[in-house]
Amino acid sequence: MPANNLMNAVVFERYGSPDALSLRDVPRPVPSKGEVRVKVHASTVNRTDAATLRAYPFFARAMTGLLRPKMRTLGMDFAGEVDLLGEEVSAFEVGDHVFGLSPDMFGAHAEYLCVPANGAIARIPGDLPFHQAVVGEGAWYANGTTKLLSEDTRCLIYGASGAIGTAAVQLAKANGAHVAAVVGTRHINLPKELGADRVVNYETEDFTALGETFDIVFDAVGKTSFFRCRPLLNKDGIFAATDLGPGWSNIILGSFYGATGSGRVRIPFPEDAPGCIRRLADLMAQGRFRGVFDRSYQLGEIVDAFRYVEEGQKTGIVVVNIC
Ligand SMILES: NC(=O)c1ccc[n+]([C@@H]2O[C@H](COP(=O)([O-])OP(=O)(O)OC[C@H]3O[C@@H](n4cnc5c(N)ncnc54)[C@H](OP(=O)(O)O)[C@@H]3O)[C@@H](O)[C@H]2O)c1
Structure with missing residues (x-):
């Protein structure tokens, strides 16, 4: 002591x-x-x-x-x-x-x-x-992307079983978005418990061939890429990631699309930690985040x-x- x-x-x-x-x-x-x-x-x-x-x-x-x-x-x-x-x-x-x-x-x-x-x-x-x-930590990183979502938007969260992914599903749902979540077999029940509308098993299904497109595809675990996910994006859709991507592709493409003004590929930097913590406190009090x-x-x-x-x-x- x-x-x-x-x-x-x-x-x-x-x-x-x-x-x-x-x-x-x-x-x-x-x-x-x-x-x-x-x-x-x-x-x-x-x-x-x-x-x-x-x-x-x-x-x-x-x-x-x-x-x-x-x-x-x-x-x-x-x-x-x-x-x-x-x-x-x-x-x-x-x-x-x-x-x-x-x-x-x-x-x-x-x-x-x-x-x-x-x-x-x-x-x-x-x-x-x-x-x-x-x-706080996973939610703060998730919030950089989920803050772009609102009621009439659709997103796919790849890697919805990590700290960022589990927070992202709940924050996206709290914003009213439609959420498809991609996880492996051992986490297959988790996204539904967190509110996801659709769950895809990346171990048994091709998550890039779902027959639907999204406003945002969020790679929450740094295991996929913009090129792989491109078929999932609608015309103005955004690929957001928390990691550098294969061969630093997210940094390179993020800089390119940033320069063109489209922001099609992004690594959203987490911002406003005080605001994020206050929002988490509110959502937890309402039973909408855990x-x-x-x-x-x-x-x-x-x-x-x-x-x-x-x-x-x-x-x-x-x-x-x-x-
Ligand atoms: N540089 C930084 O400061 C920083 C900070 C925060 C986060 N990050 C990055 O953000 C990412 C996410 O962080 P996190 O804390 O949320 O991660 P995490 O909690 O470590 O994520 C682990 C989860 O990812 C799943 N997973 C593993 N391989 C997968 C794959 N191929 N496809 C889909 N899911 C897979 C695992 O389950 P299964 O294997 O069973 O699927 C596990 O549940 C990481 O890449 C991390 O490096 C970077």
Whole structure:
């Protein structure tokens, strides 16, 4: 048990494999003006944490630190209890149960985390337990694409069983869109439970020959391509992806179609994390959004959690229990 001014945190000082992570005693953060300190009960290990640890793709170093990581503790999702208020914070009280995202400085793989009170943080709706409130990361990435959808639109979500895909199905349905979801055999029942209108098994069916077209085809798992999905797109249809694509094709085509003004291929960058968290809080309160959870790990088992996430086989979200 660390002394009062110390806490347990998972620290990394160089980019690399999960072996670069170690559990240490570090000083507890103190909230600055406008910040709250959260006693973190749960976080996640997600693909953003995993990519940041490995500095992948290499140009991400422009944001995360050129030679060494500028943040020493990963963890983007948090859920916990407000335990200390910085000056001029009136939106939260000590003891509030909150969840959110720390999208720039991470830091949630630790017992305490300071975040701006006007940032990506909201009260946990109802009596949802902390470990079911860590739903931010996948939804934030999904929201970059699903915000383009409305009631009279149709979308196909490829890879609807990951953190981004499971969130995308629910956010697209919340926007009123018609949703077709593509998953493998072991997840075949999941998209319907999340509200999808049609489910396609990529292991037994040709998902590019469905006899219907879409306004948006969203590759939520980085496993298909614009050229493969082109027959599914209607005349002004958009191919959106969360990954670089084969041979960086999504970057190359995204730049090309961006220059032509059509935006036919896009990697939507996640934006407005505070707005996304507020929307998730509203949708969860209305019973219209829930996290889909895979395994959970203790903080001391985090290396195993990263190894599992790096396999690219998780169903939804991998939780880290902290307090
Ligand atoms: N660079 C970054 O910072 C960053 C951040 C976030 C996300 N991303 C990218 O976004 C993508 C999605 O992230 P995520 O967290 O949602 O992924 P994830 O949770 O790791 O996705 C895993 C899911 O994908 C399914 N899957 C695997 N192969 C598939 C295939 N060929 N076709 C369809 N589904 C397949 C798996 O189930 P089955 O194998 O049983 O089908 C599993 O349920 C990843 O490519 C990730 O690299 C990048």
